[in-house]
Amino acid sequence: MIQKKFENAAKAVADIKDGATLLVGGFGGSGLPSHLVAALVEQGAKNLTVVSNNIGAVSDGVAALISNNQVRRIICSFPVGPHADELIERLQNGTIELEIVPQGTLAERIRAGGAGIPAFYTPTAAHTELGEGKETREFNDRLHLLEQAITGDYAFIKGHRADRWGNLVYNKTQRNFNPVMATAARITIAEVDEIVEVGEIDPEIIVTPSVFVHRLVQLEPQREGRVLVNE
């Protein structure tokens, strides 16, 4: 019988090793798998490459991993926010590398990674500082950049409801990067508010099919959801 549920977040992240690449869902605090991130802070794996849209928006997201000196490289679109100071400090002393990627290119690089496409062309960021050094090609008289796919060893995602197989639905705009990141990691771990029996979620509304989800953690009822998005 398929059983993807782990007893708690600590057990679900226990095998993450130093040097791993980690995709972290969420847009600011919305859809952020903050319990998995907190468990990884406890677990302590270092030299991580972290791919996540926002870095400094909330204190319990990727900013917590940075503060704890677990991150070597960041790939994101929006590193600015009230909790960006520790990132800036580490960029200045050279202990973290930062790659800023346009948000749509970031989403598409992850989608490509999940879909087995190694690279693709896009006009986004052509003729800009972010396109410097990239391979280019003209299509329809327009300059395009070759962008490489992103995959992760692990993805941390946040869902609203899962079934025992790992089929997922989300709540409103908490969806954001979570479905696409779920496709692009060797091991995708979802923290969810509720786990129900197989067959209880209408197949017409499943957003992330079970094939993409490997581990589930159910949040304790009193810790459900988040209150603060902008702190």
Next chain:
Amino acid sequence: MSKDQQKVGWSKIELATRVAQDLEDGWFVNLGIGIPTLVADVIPEGREIILHSENGLLGLGPKPEPGEEDMDLVNAGKEPITLKPGGSFFSQSDSFAMIRGGHLDAAVLGAFQVSMYGDLASWKLPNTTLGRVGGAMDLTVGSKRIFLCMQHTSKGTPKIVEECTYPLTAPRCVDRIYTDLAVIDVTDDGLVVQELAPGVTFEYLQERTAAPLKNHANSILQEETLHIND
């Protein structure tokens, strides 16, 4: 509405209202962070304009009433918003397929600098460690129209210039510039002033603009009044 004769230019909400007047019935429109966000609250009555938020929704509505905020329902600025009937949620992949695939009729964005050729600089200030690109480069490449909505100057320094000196978001992408002082089109013949805000003369505007302006507002100026409370 009675007009204060001493008043120069539009307030932020008046500016947002002016932008909203030009959004057509049936358009799909993305609003950037900052003043553009205010446009959501001043969509003209009777017009169905479907607002896109890049974090993954169509059908963005006005700000919720105090106490009604839902932190799983936020806009691209991570502020709580509402969803209109007919609205939908989707992933980042779908959201940027809409943007990059050319499905949006217009994007209303902020700017640090814009050149007389429509080059936009909006993601990074010089001498800063961090840029913040978000969806700006995707929107400028993919949206059918790019409208800027911004203050005309930054602490007295013109933001409309001959050539951008800040890092570019995209070259040759801006169609129209709405500021607190004027509405200006970016054309093959350069920057053409279409409308001056209350109390603003062409000379006053040119003094605060670091690129040559052509005046098309003369012929229509004064007869037209902006009805903020329409």
